Amino acid sequence: MVRTMFQFALQILLFGLAAAAPSLDPDNLSSFKATLFIPYASKFASNSTPTINGMINGEKHTIPVDTGSTGLIIGAPKLKSIPKNKGTFGVEYLSSSNNLYTGRFVNINITFFGKNETKAVSQVPVLIVDKAVVCPGYNVTKGDGICPKKNPQQNDLNRILYMGVGFGRNTKGSGLPYAIPSHNPFLNIQSINGKKVSDKTYRNGYTVSTHGIDLGLTTKNTAQYNWVKLDKGITTDSRDWAQVRTSFKVNDQGPFSGAALIDTGIGQMYIQAYPKGNIPNATVADTFHKPVVKGKKITVVKKDTHLDFGFPALNDKDGVAGYDFKVGDKKFKSQPLWVQPVTIGNEPHVNTGRKFLWGFSVAFDAVSGRFGFKCLKC
Numbered sequence: 607m608v609r610t611m612f613q614f615a616l617q618i619l620l621f622g623l624a625a626a627a628p629s630l631d632p633d634n635l636s637s638f639k640a641t642l643f644i645p646y647a648s649k650f651a652s653n654s655t656p657t658i659n660g661m662i663n664g665e666k667h668t669i670p671v672d673t674g675s676t677g678l679i680i681g682a683p684k685l686k687s688i689p690k691n692k693g694t695f696g697v698e699y700l701s702s703s704n705n706l707y708t709g710r711f712v713n714i715n716i717t718f719f720g721k722n723e724t725k726a727v728s729q730v731p732v733l734i735v736d737k738a739v740v741c742p743g744y745n746v747t748k749g750d751g752i753c754p755k756k757n758p759q760q761n762d763l764n765r766i767l768y769m770g771v772g773f774g775r776n777t778k779g780s781g782l783p784y785a786i787p788s789h790n791p792f793l794n795i796q797s798i799n800g801k802k803v804s805d806k807t808y809r810n811g812y813t814v815s816t817h818g819i820d821l822g823l824t825t826k827n828t829a830q831y832n833w834v835k836l837d838k839g840i841t842t843d844s845r846d847w848a849q850v851r852t853s854f855k856v857n858d859q860g861p862f863s864g865a866a867l868i869d870t871g872i873g874q875m876y877i878q879a880y881p882k883g884n885i886p887n888a889t890v891a892d893t894f895h896k897p898v899v900k901g902k903k904i905t906v907v908k909k910d911t912h913l914d915f916g917f918p919a920l921n922d923k924d925g926v927a928g929y930d931f932k933v934g935d936k937k938f939k940s941q942p943l944w945v946q947p948v949t950i951g952n953e954p955h956v957n958t959g960r961k962f963l964w965g966f967s968v969a970f971d972a973v974s975g976r977f978g979f980k981c982l983k984c
């Protein structure tokens with residue numbers, strides 16, 4: 607089931623009324639009118655990353671929207687309008703797929719299409735990929751882009767186009783120096799329908815739902831959202847915020863506290879209680895990853911394990927949203943495609959995967975550092 611904690615909403619309301627003047631509330635969005643709704647290019651689906659229509663340096667593309675990474679990468683052959691040697695050397699590594707990309711960062715205009723020829727234009731350094739290899743064990747702290755493996759598998763540059771719009775991924779030791787706000791296409795909107803935006807007219811941030819994206823927060827597009835304050839990120843950029851916090855229980859173990867990632871880039875869930883606890887798990891034939899590889903095994907959380915999440919806490923006083931389910935209960939719409947226990951780093955954490963969005967729409971306010979939940983089933 608999914609839930610909101612009305613008590614907390616009431617507390618905020620009372621606090622709001624007690625404040626001297628409404629205009630002093632930094633989170634009153636009534637003066638922000640610049641916004642654009644971007645519908646997905648095709649119907650939102652549990653098993654694929656949502657996409658939107660747009661242009662990269664004036665060339666039309668269908669662009670994935672991944673809230674689990676940050677920055678836009680595109681294979682050099684897909685962007686013929688940029689000269690071969692333009693830009694400054696850059697490297698990105700996606701540890702989830704072991705893909706190592708080397709190329710050049712070039713400042714590029716990206717246009718996002720709304721309905722009826724409405725549009726927003728962003729500008730960020732885009733990584734134009736000249737080489738892509740599969741490189742497990744790549745040393746991210748070196749960041750030199752050199753794969754120590756002999757003859758690593760090469761990826762087809764014609765197939766590389768990925769846009770990360772997530773935040774809080776550049777944690778200490780992550781080896782993701784470019785997963786920063788200045789590289790995030792959704793945080794660098796320059797104009798909407800040809801009109802330049804400013805921090806007076808445009809509230810930097812966005813919402814993500816199963817229908818599409820709102821660029822620019824307004825009173826209207828954030829109605830019914832409950833908010834969690836975020837910790838500062840590790841850079842001095844005022845738009846840099848840490849991931850939202852969660853507290854969760856595994857059967858009656860816990861609560862465990864850590865970061866939560868609402869990741870549109872995956873359909874499964876990753877969950878870690880380590881080093882505070884462990885999670886009932888079983889190693890089974892991997893029929894989840896497609897295409898199925900005969901004999902391949904996967905460790906998953908045991909069926910019927912009860913998982914209960916609160917954001918940022920489980921109790922009614924501090925929590926503003928939450929959901930719980932039994933692993934494998936197909937009747938629950940936000941049930942991940944599968945649930946994988948992990949031990950990465952030294953804190954419990956969860957990546958809910960994109961199916962979370964069947965229960966909640968989410969919002970990121972990059973100005974005051976808030977993450978919002980709008981419950982769709984409460």
Ligand SMILES: *[C@@H]1O[C@H](CO)[C@@H](O)[C@H](O)[C@H]1NC(C)=O
Nearest residue numbers: 622628629631634635636637
């Ligand atoms: C936000 O500010 C506007 C204009 O100052 C005011 O009319 C409105 O009541 C405020 N909203 C809230 C929820 O405080």
Ligand SMILES: *[C@@H]1O[C@H](CO)[C@@H](O)[C@H](O)[C@H]1NC(C)=O
Nearest residue numbers: 663664714715727729796797
């Ligand atoms: C990119 O957009 C800016 C306006 O935001 C414009 O001044 C500039 O000419 C554009 N550059 C290209 C290469 O289209």
Ligand SMILES: *[C@@H]1O[C@H](CO)[C@@H](O)[C@H](O)[C@H]1NC(C)=O
Nearest residue numbers: 642643645720721722723724
């Ligand atoms: C978009 O265009 C369609 C058809 O021309 C029209 O019915 C619709 O009202 C328009 N929507 C907006 C938001 O302007």
Ligand SMILES: *[C@@H]1O[C@H](CO)[C@@H](O)[C@H](O)[C@H]1NC(C)=O
Nearest residue numbers: 743744745746747748749750
């Ligand atoms: C990665 O590179 C850093 C910096 O050169 C080095 O200190 C570290 O030991 C390397 N890690 C591994 C696992 O090789």
Ligand SMILES: *[C@@H]1O[C@H](CO)[C@@H](O)[C@H](O)[C@H]1NC(C)=O
Nearest residue numbers: 883884885886887947948949
């Ligand atoms: C998986 O289960 C075993 C016990 O069967 C336990 O020792 C281990 O910690 C569990 N793994 C995780 C990641 O929780």
